[in-house]
Amino acid sequence: MSVNGAILFAIPIALLIVRSLRRFLDLPKRLPGWDKFLNSIWIPAIVLFLIAWAFKLKTSQLDETYFLFVFGVVVAVLVQVRDYRPARTLLLAIAPYVLYSAIELLLAVTDWDLLKRYDGFFDNSRGFAVIWLITFILIARNQKKHLEKERLQREEEEKAKQLIEAQNAELERLVAERTATLTQQAEELRDALTELRAMQAQLVQAEKMASLGELTAGIAHEIQNPLNFVTNFSDVSAELVSELEEEQQRPERDPGLEAELLDDLKQNLQKITHHGQRAASIVRGMLEHSRASTGERQPTEINNLADEYLRLAYHGLRAKDKTFNATLATDFDPAVGPIEVVSQDLGRVLLNLFTNAFYAVQKRKEACPDAGYTPTVTVSTHRNTATEVEIRVCDNGLGIPEAVRAKIFQPFFTTKPTGEGTGLGLSLSYDIITKGHGGTLTVKTQEGEGTEFIITLPA
Template structure:
């Protein structure tokens, strides 16, 4: 090639285009910024060699080709991890080799070159086809990598968004957790206060029932005490008569025997009524102390009758004008029932007190004097169960509230007259403590019936 003709400029221009393509394809401006400054100026060597070409022979063109090939190979070697760069190196390697060999043969072994020019041309053609094929492959690889990179960036963006959402959600969850924890602590505090209040109300209910019991006991215990006092006085008189009779010279054995018999009978009656007073006191003590949950065989009929009269006299102690008819029908075949007597006593006392309260209220509301308060209590045994029925002809319970009467703190009594825990405690004692049932049947204005069922 003559550097003075136009082919020199074409070679330099073609080399510049190739270098520009390589820079753009391999993105050297961003991947190899330091080297790229020199790479984009490599075309200047062509003009320098063009100047030398006017002085030195043509083989200097080979040096320009070597510089271009070296620049490309050096660039690719620094980007070897970039897959399209490796493919591009594979594309230009055969063509570069053949191009150098061709120029060397053309200038150094002209005769050999002319004799084998067809083979060299064929090889060059094959190298060009190889070059084009792998350039296309490299271009496709770059597009695939660009697409994969874009998808990777999208994935990273999605991860970033997800991470941001996650952090936001974690913050919201932490904030909500703190709020829930605060509410939980407030609720626990409220529950603690409610339990304390409930305990106070339960205690108040027990004290109220104890008050009812005490009022009844005060009246009920007076009878056996009167009998004890009276028979004690009579017995003292009999002892005095017996002493006088024994001091006489002429003693009457029959009179002494009669006096001793009377004295024995009096002592038996004192013992009987003393036992009666003792049982009342024992019942009061059992009722007042906390339940141990210990079951024991109990005469249900005697327990029911005792608490019925205690409840009646308790109400009469508050209202001397109140009177009611008491009807009892006890099944003598019941025998001893296993139960916690003080707990069942509380239940019975509550039901009896409520029954007397209901008939008392109806009596106050009655328009005429024909109404007669009446409370009927019966026991019976059926299907292996002891059944206690407490019936009154009082004010009755409205149907709308019958399902609520066993709920804690629900009461139909005016404010200050009931805590709303009596029936709730009674229900728990019967159902949970004794595996029984407590049911209510009522009709407003006519009366109420409570039915207790206990395993016998």
């Protein structure tokens, strides 16, 4: 091959080397200036070719000079990107070959005989440089693959990190929205709770006034009896006084008759006092029931309290329905005696239980008017132990359906039709007995046969 042909043959090899280098080092991104310069690496070869053709030069070292120039440019590029580990490896790979080529070219120009004399040594050196070059090129290639794998892994991790950050941001946004919603709902619930408490206080007052109305109706009937007795005995006593005055004006007085008249007058006055106290007791009970409870426990005769409120509840119902009649049965244990309770609160509980019992038997009477049914409400007391007293309120009314038994002590739950109950009576009664007195309030019922409420109180 001629010298000029060798130079032209070196151009595609140089372009191949440069193309591989550009791709391997990603020069368009790393060194765009050098990348453009490498696109023109063929120009020096053409210049050498034209010089050799123009001056008829036959120098055989022109292709080697061109290759040395190409490798010099490669070394310069590798120095620019020496921070890239495969580039440093390539620089280490090409250094022996460039050094050998430079020495060989220098000897070829200055001392050709020395080059011929040590031709074997230089051939071995060239072989070693080529093997070194190929070996480190392979190492650089493996390093690039490893770095590329690490880069891809980092990119995947970065993508995953960005995805997690995006998800976290979305979650934070959703949490913020949910928190704002929950805060708003909490505010609404707080306002609703405030309104509910106000409404509950109104309903409690309404329940209290309803029981007071029933109590007042019963009192109006109950208080009439002692007032009638007071009026009747007052009239009789006035007649006895008139007879006594007439007897005292007679010339012949009868001491025995006067003594008898005085004795009758004394008995009448005692009866007037008794029935007056009875009326005063009823009025006092009404006043205690109407005003707010002080929460102070006082010794109270449970038997008397239960009997009084039983009759007041009965007469209260009869005041609203004159056709209603029921049998009142009592079984009071004398051993109960007085125990310390808040009489106003316990009276409200008993009045509520009695009212419910009369309501139940009335509804059953209305449901079966011709079945020979006798409405009956029974109240009994019993001292179970030295530290426990029991009050039972039993009726033979409709009973409580099994589906609603677990709800009867819940606030605002009622089995009565709309307008006939607030659903607070049993709830308040349960709280008064359990929380106010440390007792229990339980129920036994059989649908269609009756209901029994059992109160236990610490004695």
